[in-house]
Amino acid sequence: METNDIESKFSFASYTRLLSGPGHATLSLFGLLVRFPVAMRSISCIMLISATTNSLWMAGTVAGALMITQALASPVLGRFADRMSQRKVLITTSCCHVMAITLLIVLVLFNAHLWAIMAAAIAIGCSSVPVDGFIRTRWASMVTDEALRTAYALETVLDEIIFLLGPLIAIVLATVLHPAAGLVLCAMLTFSGSMALVLHRRSEPVIV
Helix, strand or coil, X not given: CHHHHHXXXXXXXXXXXXXXXXXXXXXXXXXXXXXXXHHHHHHHHHHHHHHHHCCHHHHHHHHHHHHXXXXXXXXXXXXXXXXXXXXXXXXXXXXXXXXXXXXXXXHHHCCCCHHHHHHHHHHHHHCCCCHHHHHHHHHHHHCCHHHHHHHHHHHXXXXXXXXXXXXXXXXXXHHHCCCCHHHHHHHHHHHHHHHHHHHCHHHCCCCC
C-alpha cells in the first residue's frame, strides 16, 4: 500500500512539474479541446441521423464512411504538416471541417439523398487532423527526453478520459438538447482548439 502511495505521489508530482513549465498547461488544455471531437464525432453523427430518419442502417453507413475516410486521411494530413507546418494544416482543415459538419447537419435535417449525406461525411473525415500526433510532436519540440515520457503518459491519461466522456456527452446533448447538438459542439471544439494551437507558437514544431 505504501509503495503504491509513493508511486502515485511521484506520478502526480511529475505531472505537476511538467504542467508548471512555460506554455505546458495551455498546450495540454488546447490539446484536450481539439481531441474531444474525435471521441464524439461518429456517435454524434449516428444520433443525428437515426433520430431524423429512424434508420440505424443509414446512420451506421454514414458514420462508417466518416471513420474510414478519417483513418485514410490522417496520415496524409500528418505528412502535409511535416512538409508545410501544422499551422497551415490546422487553419485549412478546421475551416473545412466546420463547413462540412454544417453541410451534413443541413442535409440530414432537410432529408437529402443518402449520397449527398455520404459526401458531407467523407468531407468531415478528410478534414479531421490526426490531433494525437500533432500534440505529441509539439511536446517533443518543447521538453527534454525525461519530461517527454511524462508528457506522453499525461496524454495517454487524457485520451482515456476523452474516450470515456466524449460519447456520453454526445448522447446527452443529442437526447436532451437537439439531435444535432453533438455535432455542433464538435465543430466548435475543433475550430477553437485548432486556432488555439495555431496561436500557441511556443510549441510549434520547426519545419526542417
